[in-house]
Amino acid sequence: MEKIIYPLLYYPINEDTLLGQLVGTDIEAVDSSLAGLKKTLLSYLQKQYKKYDDYPPSEIQSPRLKMVELQVRPSYRSQGGVFPLPDTLxxxxxIVYGAVEDGHYECHIPTFRENFFYYEPKQFDALVQHASLTLLNQATPEKLYRLMRYPKPVLDHVELRVNYEREYFWGGWSHERTYEVLNRLAEPYPPTKSQQRSLSVFPDAAWEREEAVAQAMDKIAGTRSNVLIVGRSGTGKSAVLTAALKRISNQSRKQQLGYTFWRIMPQRITASAKYLGDWEETVETLVEELSMANGIIWxxxxVQLLQTGGEGPEDSVAAFLMNFLQQGKLHMVGEATPQELESMRRxxxxxxxxxxxxxxxxLTEQQVSKVMNELANYAAQNLKVDILPEARELVYRLLLRYHPYASFPGKAVSFLGQSLNEARSRQERQIGKTEVIRNFIQQTGLPELFLRDELPLDQKALKSHFEARIIGQPQAVDALTRVVKIFKAGLNNPHRPIASFLFAGPTGVGKTASVKALSEYFFGKGQRQSPLIRIDMSEFQHPEQLTRLIGAGRQPGQLVKEVRERPFSVLLLDEVEKADLSIFDALLGLLDEGVLVDAYGRETNFRNTIVIMTSNLGASNRSVPGFGDKYPDAAAYRSAVERHFRPEFVNRIDELVVFESLKAKDILKITEKELEGLKGREGFQKTGLEVQFEPALVHYLARIGFDExxxxxxxxRALEDHVVMPVARWMLKHPVDRPGRLIIGWSDRQQLTLNYLPKK
Structure with a gap:
């Protein structure tokens, strides 16, 4: 056994972290101690040697380290010339150097991963000065300033023992060939029948897509091309690939072509990486095993391949795979939307x-109808559930209106699949209009009023609904009822959010309560999650916080994540004026087209949301803030809004709704409404107590519960402190064993009074 010495240059990043670089290689690692660092690097070298009989060359026998100080003037370079900065750095x-076996000398400049040979020790200083200055003068000013912050490194070494005489046995493959990396990261395809049944109630069929399937088969198997199926979400991209690969698989078995097929998620490639360069090694092994397996990988x-692996597309897994694809060493298929393809090209x-x-x-409407008929036939024959023709027609109509951003047949397959699962769980043998409406309400939260054209809108009841929940704000009530009427009539713009509002007015007059009332009316009928998405815009006061709101790279931001989870919702952007003005530029597309598209072409759809922004702009002009008999007119608020926001942003908002200051009668109504809500609390309900609040208590709470x-x-807070807590203490001290009436009042001595009258 011989030993190879690798110079190890390590930098103390902080008290607990060392960055190590094997000089003369691209291998780096990070660890908390020198021993751990050397162990990690040696483990990697041994793994490479054992698997491939390969190791990086290293010829310096006794490496040494010298720190060389140089002066350089940073300069920007372009086609127009060189533009030096005034200061010299x-x-x-x-510099790592030493003698090599043949009597010469080798010198490494690890910072730039460059090296050169020289023949006499006296040449060292001059050659180092020349090579280092050349490299520094070619570096950008940004890199030079980064180099100044590097800590002073320390030199050590790693020893790898090798056998120059050994005969290499290629990987130990048996005639059965087991693919360790391929089996760990990917799934054999097509799946077994039992696996398929667990994934979907419907078969993997590409109905009405025969031409695309034949084209895919020809390119994949005929010309051995890498294939990308491109279409909008729901058009059947996966179904086309599935059908093509299944048919190629069947042909392969009959003709003994030996094809194997695999399916993989991009993030699995880097999920198990432990050190720098680990996932690259994994990808190389994956490509090698695919070649040996005659494999085609889906x-x-x-698009996630461009987001996985490095800091950007240029050092991503996709970039690493590019050479293998171009050289024909890897056969890959996949799918993308037109926006994702455009982002990959860019x-x-x-x-x-x-x-x-x-x-x-x-697909045309006729083709969609044929696909839904095929689904119904399959459900009747194999699942023993009938999907009635009128139910299929209703599904098509509802999806066409309320899911305009997704395509047929995908959205119909998804909805009918969920309806079938629901029917089987209820042991129902038929899906009709009633079942379709019920499932649609569960998925969207929309009330039955919107889903059934034959149900009329009671306009008086609609206005009463909002007036009972929004007190003292007639303009807000009118605005919200208009949205409902337009949406019921089907006249809202399908390519924008359902509506967008800016609620302006003083604090504590019902802006948030109005948002809650609208979200409950529109989307609160069936969803398990709250239909209200609230984002505090005061948390986004700096331009760099835009990524936390929208997202960047692999991670979606708060706004995108919430809306993807709840596409049918009211989006509340609270205190919107406190956000940085640059954030409003990102919201222009949301308000104008109802979508946000990230750098990788991924869409987030806002066309089933109602966007409401709240603001206190203009409230400072009031003579009595919060409530009173005087309030500024709408023009003052509009003027403040137009001064703060850019015209193109204001013009994309459907309506500015001004909330008035509360009058004395409004204050009493709100107090009565909140007290009425207390009656429904569990403690009163389970004891059978009938609660009655006296007028004196209402007036007292109205006085202390409102602030200028x-x-x-x-x-x-006033309700909790002055009513709930004293009543709770009384109920614990006086257990109620039978129904009765509890009269709660306020005495002249400024004390809460409780009078319990048991029922006879």
Missing amino acids: KIRLP VEQM LLPGFAEAFQVIEIGE RYGARPLQ
């Missing part, structure tokens, strides 16, 4: 060009 570079969510053109594109468009600065905000 002093930069210290580590990558789900292809961010990593060479990767996108490695694929043959098959575009599939929208905060409006109605303190009322809840």
Whole structure:
């Protein structure tokens, strides 16, 4: 056994972290101690040697370290010339050098991963100065300033023992060939019948897509091309690929072609990476095993390959795979939306060009009808559930209106699949209009009023509904009822959010209560989650916080994540004026087109949301803030809004709704409403207590529960402190064993009074 010495240059990043670099290689690692660092690097070298009989060359026998200080003037370079900065920098570079076996000398400049040989020790200083200055002068000013912050490194070494005489046995493959990495990261495809049944109630069929299936088969098996199926969400991209691969698999078995098929998610490639360069090694092994298995790999969510692995597309898994694809060493298929394909062409053109594109468009209404008939026939024959023709017609109509951003047949397959699962769980043998309406309400929260054209809208009841919940704000009530009427009539713009409002007015006058009332009316009938998404815009006061709101790279932001989870919802952007103005530019597309598209072409749809922004702009002009008999007119608020926001943003908002200051009668009504809500609490219900509040208590709470600065905000605290807590103490001290009436009042001595009258 011989030993190879690798110089190890390590930098103390902080008290608990060391960054180590094997000089003369691209291998780096991070660990908390020198021993751990050396162990990690040695483990990697041994793994490479054992698996591939390969290791990086290293010829320096006794490496040494010298820190060389150089002066350089940073400069920007372009086609127009060189533009030096005024200051000269002093930069210290580590130089690793030593004698090699043949009597010469080798010198490494690890910072730039460059090296050179020299023949006499006296040449060292001059050559180091020349090579280092050349590299520094070519570096950008940004890199030079980063180099100044590097800590002083320390030199150590790692020893790898090798046998120069050993005969290499390629991987230990038996005639049965087990693929360790491939089996760990990917799933064999097609799945077994039992696996398929667990994934979907419907078969993997590409009805009405025969032409696309034949085209995919020809390109995948005939010309051995990498194929990308491109179409809108729901057009049947996965079904086309599934059908093509199944047919190729059947042909392969009959003709003994030996094809194998695999399916993989991009994030699994890097999920198990432990050190720098680990996932690259995994990908190389994956490509090697696919070649040995004569494999074709289907990558789900292809665009994620550009987001996985590095900091950007240029050092991502996609970039690493590009050479394998271009050289024909890897056979890959996948799918993408047109926006995702465009982003791949923009961010990593060479990767996108490695694929043959098959575009599939929208199905006609007649074709969609045929697909739904096929689904119904399959359900009747195999699942013993009948999907009635009128139910299929209703599904088509509802999805066409309320899911306009997704395509047929995908959205119909998804909805009918959920309806079938629901019917089987209820042991129902038929799906009719009633079952379709019920399932649609559960999925969207929309009331039956919107889903059934034959149900008329009672306009008086509608206005009463909102007036009971929004007190003292007639303009707000009118605005919300108008939204309901337009939506019921089907006249809202399907390519924008259902509506967008800016609620302006002083604090504590009912803006948030109005938002809650609208969300409950529109989307509160069946969803398990709250239909109200609230985002505090005061948390986004700086431009760099836009990524936390919208998202960047792999991670979606708060706004995108919430709406993807609850597409049917009211979106409340609270205190919107406190957000940085640059954030409003990102919201223009949301208000104008109802979508947000990230850098990778992924869409988030807002066309089933109602966007409401609240603001206190203009409230400072009031003579009595929060409540009173005087209030500024709408023009003052509109003027304040137009001064703060850009015109193109204001013009995209459907309506500015001004909330008035509360009058004395409104204050009493709100107090009575809140007290009425207390009667429904569990403690009163389970004891059978009938609660009655006397007028003196109502007036007292109205007086202390409203504040000139905060409006109605303190009322809840006043209720808890002056009513709920004293009543709770009384109920614990006087257990109620039979129904009765509890009269709660307020005495002249400024005390709460409780009078219990048991029923006879």
